[in-house]
Amino acid sequence: MSRGQRAAADRAASAEVYNNTVHNPASRYLVHGYGSSLNARYDLHDNAFSSAVADASLTASPTIRYANNFYGGAPLPVPATDTTARTGDPLLVNPAVSVPYGTADSGPRLRTALGFAPRPGSPLIGNGTVVPDNGGRDYRGAPLYRGRPDIGAVEGPPGGARAGQGRA
Numbered sequence: 102m103s104r105g106q107r108a109a110a111d112r113a114a115s116a117e118v119y120n121n122t123v124h125n126p127a128s129r130y131l132v133h134g135y136g137s138s139l140n141a142r143y144d145l146h147d148n149a150f151s152s153a154v155a156d157a158s159l160t161a162s163p164t165i166r167y168a169n170n171f172y173g174g175a176p177l178p179v180p181a182t183d184t185t186a187r188t189g190d191p192l193l194v195n196p197a198v199s200v201p202y203g204t205a206d207s208g209p210r211l212r213t214a215l216g217f218a219p220r221p222g223s224p225l226i227g228n229g230t231v232v233p234d235n236g237g238r239d240y241r242g243a244p245l246y247r248g249r250p251d252i253g254a255v256e257g258p259p260g261g262a263r264a265g266q267g268r269a
Contacts, residue, residue: 114141118148119232120239122217122253124174124196125152131177134160146170147229149253151191151217152177169230171252187252192223194258215241218255225252 125131131152132145139162146168150159155175159167167183171191179186195216202210218241219225229250237245239256247257 112140116141116143118143118145120147120229120235120252120254122149122193122214122240122255123151124193124217125150125154125157127154129154129157130160131157132159134162134165139164142166144168147232147250147252149173149191149217149219149225150177151193151196153196169228169252171225171228187224187228189224191225191253192220194218194220215255217253219251219253219258221258223258226257228252 123131131150134143139160141164143165145165147170149171151171151174153175155177157175157177159172159178159180161180165180165182167180167186169185170183171187172179172183173187173189173191174196177188179188193216198213198216202213227249229252231246231250235245239245240254243256245256251257
């Protein structure tokens, strides 16, 4: 869901978008689709959507299903299809991280994205759903799952403390 990414226009296409952490520092759009890109079907689940902009838009369409996502930072609209949504402060390590990092010689410094890892006590911890065939590792390369699954790209906070509030 990065800026400039265009979704499929084929009605037979589908995409499952899960366990991502998406932070919006300035745009009015958090998830944006339009025109023929909405012909395909999308299942967005177990993602952490965080925004510094209140009421940033999340595209709604009969072809998009949101489920078990987190919506927070600034107040965000929760799509009607997300009946298990969580909201509030995601308690991220350092959401003020900005880009770009790295140079042509060093390459991108992807570790800076760990500023979007959940801190102990984050509502992202222990509130995800099990995703079959998920690749077995989170963004930082840690094994999945350590206890109940988490929402977002990083499984648990730095150091592995699991102080979140899981669902019964």
